[in-house]
Amino acid sequence: MSITNRSFLRRRALPTLTAAAAVAALLTTNLAHSAPAPRTSPVVTWAASTDLLGPAAAQDRTYRLVVHTSAGGSGLRIRLSNAYGNQPVTFGRAYAGLRSSGAALVPGSNRRLSFAGSATVTVPPRGRVYSDPLLGTVRPQSDLAVSLYVQQAGGPVTGHKMALQTSYIAPTGDHSADESATAYTTRTNSWFYLDATVVDARRGTGAVVTLGDSITDGASSTADTNRRWPEVLSRALQNDPRTRIKGVANEGISGNRVLTDGAGQSALRRLDRDVLSQRGLRTVVLLEGVNDIKATPAPTAAELIAGYRQIIARSHAAGVCVVGATVMPYEGWRQWTPSGEAVRLEVNSFIRDSGAFDAVADFDTAIKDPAAPTRILSAYDSGDHLHPNDTGMRVMGSAVAPEHLRCSKR
Structure with missing residues (x-):
């Protein structure tokens, strides 16, 4: 890994050429040298x-x-x-x-x-x-x-x-x-x-921003190891030659909500500053809602859905796609209630079935216990029943299909 401004040119011996071939070779070389450098575009x-x-x-x-x-x-x-x-x-x-x-x-x-x-x-x-x-x-x-x-x-x-x-x-x-x-x-x-931080990447390279709360911020993943789910996604995108989405920006704040300020400004208030301002942005993956649902007082499903629709509309107006991530189960966390669970299910039905989002990342299905769907599968649970562990983060990052990060907004 290096930051470098050196170009290493490798010379090789040329075969003996006829006069005509030598002129043609010289023209070809001069044309190659005069061709414009590949164009680049900024990407976070x-x-x-x-x-x-x-x-x-x-x-x-x-x-x-x-x-x-x-x-x-x-x-x-x-x-x-x-x-x-x-x-x-x-x-x-x-x-x-x-x-x-x-x-x-x-x-x-x-x-x-x-x-x-x-x-x-x-x-x-x-x-x-x-x-x-x-x-x-x-x-x-x-x-x-x-x-x-x-x-x-x-x-x-x-x-x-x-x-x-x-x-x-x-x-x-x-x-x-x-x-x-x-x-x-x-x-x-x-x-x-x-x-x-921004670089000039090959023209056409784009970026995805993950907008979320503590789960996106990486809570309960191992520090100093880059195991948050957005980084799992980043490595997958880097290794996939089929996608031009290579930049990943993690805009998670622990405790963040869609509708109201608290731990950081709400997703609605910080959308322009933290998300839409990023260079090369093509797609937002939105994973927010659990902190709204377990708050006191909590919004209704309709109110939370209205917040999602605002994020979608503002992102689309900026030419940006939005992938909706389903809200994951959290029974066992101290603020879980049956009424909150009902809101979560209604919100997830909207995310999956409304067609309002350009694509869906179904983290709920990926991470839940099939035998107890209101809970995280124990193998993925950090122990607090809300935040996934490193294994759960890997499952989440793998649940975002690269093809779902493309749409026709720009």
């Missing part, structure tokens, strides 16, 4: 939904954030978000490199990022900014380390709380250019300020 290769991490930002510290790519390509850029801030955040420098192990980087891979040509950028309250493209290529399924020196900050902190990925903090000073782990003495399980 990693993302995480933004949320409020805390009331007081720290400054004069460096975050080394470890993220795992999906699609490969050139021209890496990052997106920094101050969505929940009420004061500007100034990043003194930012670097991207290949993670070796822990906070250490592959020697020679750490590269300085720029923003409109400058090493420093200030992101205003509620704002976000992309870096300039970085020369070189990033391979798919790579561990990147994005190092951000926060020079000046105050007020609420924007980030993603449950990363299920260990990242690192250098508590004092600018250590963004360091390739060693020495200064990074503090570990964190959250991502700070970074909410997307």
Whole structure:
């Protein structure tokens, strides 16, 4: 795995040619050299939904954030978000490199990022900014380390709380250019300020965004192993030559709901920012609803379905397909009730049978116990009866058919 801007050209001896053949060969060579380079298009290769991490930002510290790519390509850029801030955040420098192990980087891979040509950028309250493209290529399924020196900050902190990925903090000073782990003495399980990375992939390459709650966020999957169901899907797409969908962005927030704010803004409120803004987006897989259903007071099935219809309509207006994922069983969880189960069944009937979605990912059927369909099959249950374990995550990721990620919206 490498970030590189070197081209390795292999020369070979040419056979002896007649004069006419030599001229023809020279013309062919010149034409080949003058042909335009293959065209590319931007596609998100990693993302995480933004949320409020805390009331007081720290400054004069460096975050080394470890993220795992999906699609490969050139021209890496990052997106920094101050969505929940009420004061500007100034990043003194930012670097991207290949993670070796822990906070250490592959020697020679750490590269300085720029923003409109400058090493420093200030992101205003509620704002976000992309870096300039970085020369070189990033391979798919790579561990990147994005190092951000926060020079000046105050007020609420924007980030993603449950990363299920260990990242690192250098508590004092600018250590963004360091390739060693020495200064990074503090570990964190959250991502700070970074909410997307983008590459230029082969033209026509697209991305899927998984919009969801803690199940999509990966709760109960093994940390630092990339076993969330969207990453299972990502690996399947990468290995499938029949599909051009290669980018996968995980926009799950633990505790998130469709209709009301709580753990993060509702899916309806954050749809534009977290989902429809992603580069190369072709399809959304929507797995939300269980937190609405088990809330007090809970919405009716009709109210939840109306929320789904809004997400579908807004996505279709943006030229994006929507795959509806059925709400999975959760009997045994402390908030399960028979009335909630009735809502779940009615909602799932809508998802499967209404035709409102462009396709269906039937996670309910894939994960339930056939002998007790209100429960997760024990082999897939993390033990809390709501969140699947690693095996369940693998089953879920395998239940999304690549052909269902295509439609005719664009």
